[in-house]
Amino acid sequence: MRIKSQKDFFSGLMFTVVGVAFAWGATTYNVGSGARMGPGYFPLMLGILMAIIGLAIMFTGLTVETASGEPIGKWAWKQVVFILGANLAFGVLLGGLPSFGIPAMGLIVAIYALVIIAAQAGSKHALPSVLALATVLAVGSYIAFIWALKLQIQVWPTFITG
Amino acid sequence: MKRRTFAACAGLAALAAPFHAAWAQNYPSRPIRLVVPFPAGGATDLFARELTQAMGEKMGATFVVDNKPGAGGAIGSTAVANAQADGYTLLLATTSTHAIGPLITKTPYDVVRDFSPIAHVGDAPSIMLVPVDSPAKTVREWIDLARKNPGKLNYASSGIGTIVQLTAELFNAQAGVSVTHIPYKGTALSIPDLISGKVDVLFDSLPTGMPHVRDGKLRALGVTSLKRSPLAPELPAIAETVPGFESNTWFGLYGPKDLPAALVARLNLAANEALADAQLRARFAKLGIEPSSSSPQDLAALQAQDTAKWRKIITGQHISLQ
């Protein structure tokens, strides 16, 4: 049985797995009956429905002819890692990780880290222009968010502000 | 009674003066953060902003309100419980966060041990609201109506374990009636259903209910404070019909645990001074909050007392998360 549409088959698989997971999780709560629904009733029904639809999509992925086979293609791992890594770095530096003993470094440091890391996801990322961009964004963010909107965000590292 | 407490606080502060001078010479040397575990714009938040502005003037300090809503107040409370006890991070707690909440859900902190009480800053009573078409015009008539229709009437609340629900259950228990609970995501959303009569009663705060009463869409049967409240003097206290009935939302200022006594005294003094201001009191009245003044020990006692009272109701009426 050849996979006629990769996209459909795997998305159907994803839906089935997610549906089963939610339905299983729903049973850990009180399900109740139709007339007196407990917290688990609705999620259970929806989870089952999702699993059924997922199976149907998988079925169409195996049977319905498509011109190209609808391949999923290569995964852009480099981009994923750098963009999500930039997000992670921003969060860790902005707020710190108390449980790991990392102090909060503040907005400016976090912005620099985010821009430098995120830029690696693109193809052109010469350091001077990246640093220039980071500086522009850091200054702009300071003016817009801290000075103008007065958002309560820590700007400088903890050991500087005390 | 209040003046005596005031004097006691002043005395305490005077005693603490040498410690104050030695330890906290530079306090406050930077803005003090008051964490409000509720969203911006609500009554608690507005109360916090007014209070801190006045306290800041009295102390010569700047206060910054930090809203950390979520999980029924747990997120904000956790933040303060984990903060350093240097007087720069404080919490505005309420009955829901520090008396009732921990009885219903597990919290990562202990509401008694992990916090230092500073001052009891306000009280807000609730009022008993029924649709204007309801046959009951007094509390007594409502109780009779409920007794004639056991299990048929409904009360609205802003969720399980909220003061709104617990007040209604306290009423059920003390008046001996059985009224079914209909939870909503906030009492504002229950108002249309109350007006159209789909639910029969709601115990909610003054600012939410009174506009509709004045407009003639709802009727207020009474207040839940033990005596008539100056915020709504025309309403009888429910305690006049159901003896001993009292439900009060109190607001308290807390710091992280082991906050130095000097700082506690200083903050307590500033709070009491701020709350004595007449203009501020008038603005609080609009929020349905009656300012109070107290010592830190008063707050601790109030918290313990209230916790015990609600614990009885929660076990007695079998309130729990299913």
Next chain:
Amino acid sequence: MELIHNLSLGFGVAFTGVNLLYCLVGCILGTLIGVLPGIGPVATIAMLLPATYALPPVSALIMLAGIYYGAQYGGSTTAILVNLPGESSSVVTVIDGYQMARKGRAGPALAAAGLGSFFAGCVGTLILAAFAPPLTELAFKFGPAEYYSLMILGLIGAVVLASGSLLKAVAMIVLGLLLGLVGTDVNSGVARFSFDIPELTDGIGFVAIAMGVFGYGEIIANLSQPEEDREVFTAKVSGLFPTKEDFRNMLPAVLRGTALGSSLGILPGGGALLAAFAAYTIEKKTKLRPGEVPFGRGNIRGVAAPESANNAGAQTSFIPLLTLGIPPNAVMALMVGAMTIHNIQPGPQVMTSNPELFWGLIASMWLGNAMLVILNLPLIGLWIKLLSVPYRFLFPSIVLFCAIGVYSTNNNTFDIWMVGAFGFVGYLFYKLGCEPAPLLLGFILGPMMEENLRRALLLSRGDWSVFVTRPISAGLLAAALLLLIIVLLPAVKAKREEAFVED
């Protein structure tokens, strides 16, 4: 006539130099906030509230209202230009708006959004002014059963939102419903699917999902394509204004959107959210004129209709606010707070006891809309210039603004992780060919649906017939059934034709 007298009173109040200034300040501030993805008007208004205590009440409310609209207009701008829906109301604008931008038609898209919103705003304000009290009565007829049936209708219409596979669209809706159920269940107090994480007890934030799926997902997808294939923003921007033909196509869409938005906005508790989705659905079901781009690829009607519906809904949602004191969303809740501080209790007596305030506010709504169109139309040129910035500078900025935007909602780094997680999920959807818009609709409607279903059953003590015995509810369910048939019919017809041909 009384209405004219009241309106002239209102305009008299709104047109004073001071109030005009406050309106302008509010509009500018609101636009700036709305344009920055993720940062909503809630944080700003909360911060400005104490500053407004010193102002006279009318001026304060006018400024706050200006911020609110400004944010709506600004939010559409980001949705169109960078595929980022800042608020739930912009999710539908993204679908065709962003496609138009990619084809170099960002100018007409922005203009369509602005002009459509302005028209809808005018109509909405008029309805508010003339019909507020009788419309409030209508709101009382809606109980939990009616809301549930309305949402069923909305969900079935949502299936139409996707242009691809019907089955996948339904699956995405159900996934959205399930994600919406994460958090505390209102009827039992149990925190579902929260894995004991306190930040999840109130559910997954809308901003986190939107920023992640639409923002990060799009960026990763774009970067994964080789640079030559990347049609991020076609260099040739053709014209800043809609063409005559565009206007001809837009007009009925704007009218339909306005009608729908005005009606749905009256319902307290989020009727306006449905308005944009419903308007888009209806537009999609109307026949395409010759030469029109199909929906999902940059049809101007797909921008004009939801934007008009949004703004009309935003105006009429003031009705339950002013007459019942029920805020339709978090921003309005702040306004109620502001009114309370200024000693104005929202309720019908506001009309009689504070007529200058009530009518002044209504007049300023119209004024705010007018100011925003005047502000935004010339800005279109500026935004277009912004798009010509090389993508390698643009995308890190978007990554940054998404992260800051979501952080500013709760000052909690957990939200930043959520955006990252949903960023990956968004890329996954892109790879698997699943469209995100139906998921967001399911996400918004899911919890409301369940809440109303269970509440209706609680009130009826377990009796399911309440959904068909109450007339409005029965009517809505019948309409839902009809819509379901209309939606499925083309699919059934296609299958039939296939079978026919094979014979």
